Amino acid sequence: MRETRPGLLTLFLSVFKISAFTFGGGYVIVPLMRRRFSEELKWVAPEEMMDMIAIGQSAPGPIAVNTSILLGYRLMGLKGALVSVLGTALPPLIVLTVVSMFYDAFRESAWVAALLNAMRAGVAAVIADVVWTLAGGVFRKRRALPVALMVAAFLAVWAFKVSVVLVLLACGLAGFLDAWLRARRGGKEGAA
Protein backbone atom coordinates (compact mmCIF):
# COMPACT_ATOMS: atom_id res chain seq x y z
CA MET A 1 0.00 0.00 0.00
CA ARG A 2 2.85 2.36 0.80
CA GLU A 3 4.87 3.69 -2.10
CA THR A 4 7.96 4.25 0.02
CA ARG A 5 8.82 3.40 3.59
CA PRO A 6 8.63 6.40 5.93
CA GLY A 7 12.14 7.75 6.49
CA LEU A 8 13.36 10.53 8.80
CA LEU A 9 15.18 12.40 6.02
CA THR A 10 12.17 12.44 3.67
CA LEU A 11 9.94 13.48 6.58
CA PHE A 12 12.30 16.33 7.50
CA LEU A 13 12.76 17.54 3.92
CA SER A 14 9.02 17.38 3.19
CA VAL A 15 7.91 19.44 6.19
CA PHE A 16 10.89 21.79 5.74
CA LYS A 17 9.91 22.49 2.13
CA ILE A 18 6.25 22.99 2.98
CA SER A 19 7.06 25.36 5.84
CA ALA A 20 9.67 27.24 3.79
CA PHE A 21 7.52 27.93 0.73
CA THR A 22 3.96 28.13 2.03
CA PHE A 23 2.52 31.59 2.51
CA GLY A 24 -0.58 32.13 4.64
CA GLY A 25 0.09 30.22 7.85
CA GLY A 26 -1.27 26.99 9.29
CA TYR A 27 -4.54 26.87 7.36
CA VAL A 28 -2.57 26.65 4.12
CA ILE A 29 0.31 24.52 5.43
CA VAL A 30 -1.86 21.73 6.84
CA PRO A 31 -3.71 20.96 3.57
CA LEU A 32 -0.34 20.78 1.82
CA MET A 33 0.86 18.27 4.42
CA ARG A 34 -2.23 16.21 3.62
CA ARG A 35 -1.43 16.35 -0.07
CA ARG A 36 2.22 15.41 0.44
CA PHE A 37 1.86 12.65 3.05
CA SER A 38 -1.45 11.03 2.04
CA GLU A 39 -1.62 11.61 -1.69
CA GLU A 40 2.00 11.72 -2.87
CA LEU A 41 3.90 9.56 -0.36
CA LYS A 42 0.84 7.54 0.81
CA TRP A 43 2.33 7.20 4.31
CA VAL A 44 -1.01 7.83 6.10
CA ALA A 45 -4.58 7.14 5.00
CA PRO A 46 -6.52 10.32 4.07
CA GLU A 47 -9.08 9.71 6.87
CA GLU A 48 -6.32 9.42 9.46
CA MET A 49 -4.63 12.55 8.12
CA MET A 50 -7.94 14.41 8.54
CA ASP A 51 -8.12 13.16 12.16
CA MET A 52 -4.63 14.55 12.79
CA ILE A 53 -5.58 17.89 11.25
CA ALA A 54 -8.75 17.99 13.39
CA ILE A 55 -6.76 17.26 16.57
CA GLY A 56 -4.03 19.71 15.55
CA GLN A 57 -6.60 22.49 15.12
CA SER A 58 -8.31 21.72 18.42
CA ALA A 59 -5.13 21.79 20.52
CA PRO A 60 -3.54 25.10 21.56
CA GLY A 61 -0.49 26.37 19.67
CA PRO A 62 0.37 26.82 15.99
CA ILE A 63 -1.74 24.42 13.87
CA ALA A 64 1.13 23.54 11.55
CA VAL A 65 3.39 22.71 14.50
CA ASN A 66 0.70 20.58 16.17
CA THR A 67 -0.09 18.67 13.00
CA SER A 68 3.58 18.07 12.21
CA ILE A 69 4.13 16.67 15.74
CA LEU A 70 1.14 14.32 15.36
CA LEU A 71 2.28 13.23 11.93
CA GLY A 72 5.90 12.61 12.99
CA TYR A 73 4.81 10.72 16.10
CA ARG A 74 2.40 8.55 14.11
CA LEU A 75 5.09 7.68 11.53
CA MET A 76 8.20 7.23 13.67
CA GLY A 77 7.41 7.79 17.35
CA LEU A 78 9.03 10.49 19.47
CA LYS A 79 12.04 10.68 17.15
CA GLY A 80 9.70 11.35 14.23
CA ALA A 81 7.82 14.02 16.19
CA LEU A 82 11.03 15.88 17.04
CA VAL A 83 12.42 15.70 13.49
CA SER A 84 9.09 16.84 12.08
CA VAL A 85 8.75 19.83 14.42
CA LEU A 86 12.37 20.80 13.72
CA GLY A 87 11.65 20.76 9.99
CA THR A 88 8.62 22.97 10.52
CA ALA A 89 10.32 25.47 12.84
CA LEU A 90 13.67 25.94 11.05
CA PRO A 91 12.42 27.79 7.92
CA PRO A 92 10.68 30.57 9.91
CA LEU A 93 13.80 30.93 12.07
CA ILE A 94 16.01 31.37 9.02
CA VAL A 95 13.64 33.46 6.86
CA LEU A 96 12.51 35.80 9.63
CA THR A 97 16.04 36.33 10.92
CA VAL A 98 17.06 37.46 7.43
CA VAL A 99 13.91 39.55 6.96
CA SER A 100 14.33 41.32 10.29
CA MET A 101 17.88 42.29 9.25
CA PHE A 102 16.66 43.82 5.98
CA TYR A 103 13.32 44.92 7.36
CA ASP A 104 13.31 48.50 6.09
CA ALA A 105 14.49 47.70 2.56
CA PHE A 106 12.09 44.78 2.44
CA ARG A 107 9.09 46.86 3.45
CA GLU A 108 9.71 49.66 0.96
CA SER A 109 10.47 47.65 -2.17
CA ALA A 110 7.70 48.01 -4.78
CA TRP A 111 8.77 44.70 -6.34
CA VAL A 112 8.47 42.78 -3.10
CA ALA A 113 5.09 44.35 -2.40
CA ALA A 114 3.77 43.50 -5.90
CA LEU A 115 5.12 39.96 -5.71
CA LEU A 116 3.60 39.24 -2.29
CA ASN A 117 0.31 40.80 -3.33
CA ALA A 118 0.10 38.67 -6.49
CA MET A 119 1.07 35.52 -4.59
CA ARG A 120 -2.08 35.91 -2.50
CA ALA A 121 -4.14 34.98 -5.58
CA GLY A 122 -2.14 31.74 -5.82
CA VAL A 123 -2.63 31.04 -2.11
CA ALA A 124 -6.38 31.59 -2.56
CA ALA A 125 -6.38 29.10 -5.47
CA VAL A 126 -4.53 26.50 -3.38
CA ILE A 127 -7.03 26.82 -0.52
CA ALA A 128 -9.99 26.73 -2.94
CA ASP A 129 -8.62 23.48 -4.42
CA VAL A 130 -8.22 21.95 -0.95
CA VAL A 131 -11.66 23.05 0.24
CA TRP A 132 -13.19 21.66 -2.97
CA THR A 133 -11.62 18.23 -2.27
CA LEU A 134 -12.36 18.19 1.47
CA ALA A 135 -15.93 19.51 1.23
CA GLY A 136 -16.59 16.97 -1.54
CA GLY A 137 -15.56 14.25 0.92
CA VAL A 138 -17.98 15.57 3.54
CA PHE A 139 -20.88 15.67 1.02
CA ARG A 140 -20.12 12.15 -0.26
CA LYS A 141 -20.83 10.68 3.20
CA ARG A 142 -24.53 11.37 2.46
CA ARG A 143 -25.27 12.14 6.09
CA ALA A 144 -27.04 15.31 7.16
CA LEU A 145 -25.06 15.97 10.36
CA PRO A 146 -21.53 16.48 8.95
CA VAL A 147 -22.87 18.75 6.18
CA ALA A 148 -24.93 20.74 8.69
CA LEU A 149 -21.92 21.09 11.03
CA MET A 150 -19.70 22.22 8.16
CA VAL A 151 -22.15 24.90 6.97
CA ALA A 152 -22.97 26.04 10.52
CA ALA A 153 -19.29 26.22 11.52
CA PHE A 154 -18.47 28.23 8.39
CA LEU A 155 -21.30 30.72 9.01
CA ALA A 156 -20.41 30.99 12.71
CA VAL A 157 -16.76 31.82 12.02
CA TRP A 158 -17.19 33.84 8.83
CA ALA A 159 -20.45 35.76 9.30
CA PHE A 160 -20.87 35.90 13.07
CA LYS A 161 -17.20 36.01 14.16
CA VAL A 162 -17.74 33.30 16.79
CA SER A 163 -14.50 32.22 18.46
CA VAL A 164 -12.81 29.17 16.94
CA VAL A 165 -12.62 27.48 20.35
CA LEU A 166 -16.42 27.64 20.77
CA VAL A 167 -17.02 26.31 17.26
CA LEU A 168 -14.67 23.36 17.79
CA LEU A 169 -16.18 22.57 21.21
CA ALA A 170 -19.72 22.67 19.81
CA CYS A 171 -18.86 20.46 16.81
CA GLY A 172 -16.93 17.95 18.95
CA LEU A 173 -19.86 17.77 21.37
CA ALA A 174 -22.37 17.33 18.53
CA GLY A 175 -20.30 14.47 17.09
CA PHE A 176 -20.01 12.86 20.54
CA LEU A 177 -23.79 13.08 21.17
CA ASP A 178 -24.49 11.69 17.70
CA ALA A 179 -22.24 8.67 18.36
CA TRP A 180 -23.79 8.18 21.82
CA LEU A 181 -27.36 8.32 20.51
CA ARG A 182 -26.57 5.89 17.73
CA ALA A 183 -24.89 3.50 20.18
CA ARG A 184 -27.99 3.69 22.44
CA ARG A 185 -30.22 2.82 19.53
CA GLY A 186 -28.21 -0.38 19.43
CA GLY A 187 -26.72 0.14 15.95
CA LYS A 188 -23.27 -1.44 15.84
CA GLU A 189 -22.19 0.77 12.92
CA GLY A 190 -19.10 2.93 13.59
CA ALA A 191 -19.52 6.71 13.62
CA ALA A 192 -18.89 8.06 10.15
Next chain:
Amino acid sequence: MSLLATLFVSFFQVGLFAFGGGLAALPLIREQVVVIHPWLTMGAFSDLVTIAEMTPGPIALNAATFVGNRVAGVPGALVATLGCITPSLIIVLLLARLYAAWRDKAAFQGVLAGLRPATVALIAAAGLSIFILAMFGEGGVSLAGLDWVSLACFALGLMALRIWKASPILVIFACGAVGAAVKLAFGI
Protein backbone atom coordinates in the same frame (compact mmCIF):
# COMPACT_ATOMS: atom_id res chain seq x y z
CA MET B 1 14.81 36.59 35.48
CA SER B 2 17.21 37.05 32.59
CA LEU B 3 15.94 38.46 29.33
CA LEU B 4 16.13 35.12 27.53
CA ALA B 5 14.22 33.32 30.30
CA THR B 6 11.54 36.03 30.21
CA LEU B 7 11.25 35.65 26.42
CA PHE B 8 10.85 31.90 26.80
CA VAL B 9 8.13 32.23 29.45
CA SER B 10 6.25 34.86 27.40
CA PHE B 11 6.14 32.74 24.27
CA PHE B 12 5.43 29.59 26.27
CA GLN B 13 2.21 31.33 27.37
CA VAL B 14 1.42 32.30 23.79
CA GLY B 15 1.82 28.66 22.67
CA LEU B 16 -0.22 27.39 25.60
CA PHE B 17 -3.25 29.66 25.23
CA ALA B 18 -3.50 30.24 21.47
CA PHE B 19 -6.41 28.09 20.37
CA GLY B 20 -7.17 28.40 16.67
CA GLY B 21 -3.68 28.83 15.25
CA GLY B 22 -1.42 31.76 14.46
CA LEU B 23 -4.11 34.37 13.88
CA ALA B 24 -5.51 33.59 17.34
CA ALA B 25 -1.99 33.91 18.73
CA LEU B 26 -1.55 37.52 17.53
CA PRO B 27 -3.61 39.18 20.31
CA LEU B 28 -1.75 37.10 22.90
CA ILE B 29 1.60 38.11 21.39
CA ARG B 30 0.52 41.75 21.46
CA GLU B 31 -0.26 41.48 25.17
CA GLN B 32 3.12 39.89 25.90
CA VAL B 33 5.37 42.12 23.78
CA VAL B 34 3.57 45.49 23.84
CA VAL B 35 1.54 45.58 27.08
CA ILE B 36 3.35 43.40 29.64
CA HIS B 37 6.92 43.84 28.37
CA PRO B 38 8.19 47.03 26.68
CA TRP B 39 9.70 45.13 23.75
CA LEU B 40 7.82 46.61 20.78
CA THR B 41 5.84 49.79 20.13
CA MET B 42 2.33 49.38 18.76
CA GLY B 43 3.59 50.58 15.34
CA ALA B 44 6.35 47.96 15.33
CA PHE B 45 3.79 45.35 16.34
CA SER B 46 1.56 46.13 13.37
CA ASP B 47 4.62 45.81 11.10
CA LEU B 48 5.27 42.48 12.80
CA VAL B 49 1.77 41.28 11.91
CA THR B 50 2.24 42.25 8.26
CA ILE B 51 5.63 40.56 8.05
CA ALA B 52 4.48 37.39 9.85
CA GLU B 53 1.56 37.08 7.42
CA MET B 54 3.48 37.81 4.24
CA THR B 55 6.45 35.52 4.90
CA PRO B 56 6.12 31.75 4.53
CA GLY B 57 5.67 29.44 7.51
CA PRO B 58 3.41 29.30 10.58
CA ILE B 59 2.40 32.86 11.56
CA ALA B 60 3.01 32.34 15.30
CA LEU B 61 6.56 31.08 14.71
CA ASN B 62 7.27 33.94 12.31
CA ALA B 63 6.15 36.39 14.98
CA ALA B 64 8.17 34.66 17.70
CA THR B 65 11.33 34.71 15.59
CA PHE B 66 10.86 38.38 14.66
CA VAL B 67 10.30 39.51 18.25
CA GLY B 68 13.13 37.33 19.58
CA ASN B 69 15.51 38.81 17.01
CA ARG B 70 14.56 42.38 17.87
CA VAL B 71 14.83 41.80 21.63
CA ALA B 72 17.94 39.62 21.93
CA GLY B 73 19.34 38.77 18.49
CA VAL B 74 19.62 35.21 17.20
CA PRO B 75 19.62 33.60 20.70
CA GLY B 76 16.40 35.51 21.38
CA ALA B 77 14.85 34.15 18.18
CA LEU B 78 15.78 30.59 19.15
CA VAL B 79 14.45 30.94 22.69
CA ALA B 80 11.15 32.56 21.61
CA THR B 81 10.55 29.85 19.00
CA LEU B 82 11.36 27.12 21.50
CA GLY B 83 8.99 28.69 24.03
CA CYS B 84 6.22 28.79 21.44
CA ILE B 85 6.70 25.11 20.48
CA THR B 86 7.18 23.52 23.91
CA PRO B 87 3.50 23.56 25.03
CA SER B 88 2.51 22.02 21.68
CA LEU B 89 5.08 19.26 22.09
CA ILE B 90 3.75 18.32 25.54
CA ILE B 91 0.02 18.61 24.82
CA VAL B 92 0.03 17.18 21.31
CA LEU B 93 2.20 14.17 22.24
CA LEU B 94 -0.32 13.37 24.99
CA LEU B 95 -3.14 13.70 22.44
CA ALA B 96 -1.24 11.49 19.99
CA ARG B 97 -1.09 8.73 22.62
CA LEU B 98 -4.80 9.17 23.38
CA TYR B 99 -5.54 8.96 19.67
CA ALA B 100 -3.53 5.74 19.33
CA ALA B 101 -5.33 4.22 22.34
CA TRP B 102 -8.85 5.47 21.65
CA ARG B 103 -9.13 5.75 17.89
CA ASP B 104 -11.37 2.67 17.68
CA LYS B 105 -13.76 3.83 20.45
CA ALA B 106 -17.13 4.99 19.10
CA ALA B 107 -17.31 8.06 21.38
CA PHE B 108 -13.85 9.30 20.32
CA GLN B 109 -14.69 8.63 16.66
CA GLY B 110 -17.86 10.64 17.25
CA VAL B 111 -15.90 13.64 18.52
CA LEU B 112 -13.54 13.42 15.53
CA ALA B 113 -16.48 13.04 13.13
CA GLY B 114 -17.81 16.33 14.53
CA LEU B 115 -14.42 18.07 14.36
CA ARG B 116 -13.63 17.06 10.75
CA PRO B 117 -16.37 19.13 9.06
CA ALA B 118 -15.50 22.04 11.40
CA THR B 119 -11.90 21.76 10.21
CA VAL B 120 -13.02 22.08 6.59
CA ALA B 121 -15.15 25.11 7.52
CA LEU B 122 -12.22 26.82 9.27
CA ILE B 123 -9.95 26.30 6.27
CA ALA B 124 -12.70 27.63 3.98
CA ALA B 125 -13.23 30.73 6.14
CA ALA B 126 -9.49 31.48 6.21
CA GLY B 127 -9.36 30.93 2.44
CA LEU B 128 -12.28 33.26 1.76
CA SER B 129 -10.57 36.04 3.77
CA ILE B 130 -7.40 35.60 1.70
CA PHE B 131 -9.43 35.45 -1.55
CA ILE B 132 -11.21 38.73 -0.77
CA LEU B 133 -7.94 40.41 0.20
CA ALA B 134 -6.30 39.17 -3.03
CA MET B 135 -9.19 40.28 -5.27
CA PHE B 136 -10.17 43.59 -3.69
CA GLY B 137 -7.17 44.70 -1.58
CA GLU B 138 -7.84 46.58 1.64
CA GLY B 139 -10.65 48.67 0.14
CA GLY B 140 -13.56 46.27 0.63
CA VAL B 141 -15.68 44.37 -1.88
CA SER B 142 -16.78 46.35 -4.97
CA LEU B 143 -16.78 45.76 -8.74
CA ALA B 144 -14.66 48.87 -9.32
CA GLY B 145 -12.06 47.66 -6.83
CA LEU B 146 -11.79 44.19 -8.40
CA ASP B 147 -8.24 43.27 -9.33
CA TRP B 148 -8.67 41.54 -12.72
CA VAL B 149 -5.06 40.34 -12.89
CA SER B 150 -5.42 38.58 -9.54
CA LEU B 151 -8.75 37.08 -10.61
CA ALA B 152 -7.16 35.67 -13.77
CA CYS B 153 -4.23 34.29 -11.74
CA PHE B 154 -6.67 32.70 -9.30
CA ALA B 155 -8.75 31.07 -12.06
CA LEU B 156 -5.70 29.76 -13.96
CA GLY B 157 -4.08 28.58 -10.72
CA LEU B 158 -7.20 26.69 -9.65
CA MET B 159 -7.45 25.09 -13.09
CA ALA B 160 -3.80 24.01 -12.95
CA LEU B 161 -4.34 22.45 -9.52
CA ARG B 162 -7.62 20.66 -10.34
CA ILE B 163 -6.92 19.48 -13.88
CA TRP B 164 -3.16 19.00 -14.08
CA LYS B 165 -2.56 18.36 -10.35
CA ALA B 166 0.16 21.04 -10.45
CA SER B 167 2.37 21.51 -7.39
CA PRO B 168 0.80 24.11 -5.02
CA ILE B 169 4.14 25.78 -4.35
CA LEU B 170 4.70 26.17 -8.10
CA VAL B 171 1.20 27.67 -8.54
CA ILE B 172 1.78 30.21 -5.75
CA PHE B 173 5.11 31.33 -7.19
CA ALA B 174 3.82 31.38 -10.78
CA CYS B 175 0.89 33.58 -9.72
CA GLY B 176 3.28 35.85 -7.84
CA ALA B 177 5.75 36.21 -10.73
CA VAL B 178 3.18 36.62 -13.53
CA GLY B 179 0.89 38.89 -11.50
CA ALA B 180 3.71 41.14 -10.33
CA ALA B 181 5.26 41.34 -13.83
CA VAL B 182 1.93 42.26 -15.48
CA LYS B 183 1.09 44.83 -12.81
CA LEU B 184 4.51 46.51 -12.88
CA ALA B 185 4.70 46.43 -16.70
CA PHE B 186 1.30 48.08 -17.18
CA GLY B 187 1.46 50.20 -14.04
CA ILE B 188 -1.81 48.82 -12.65
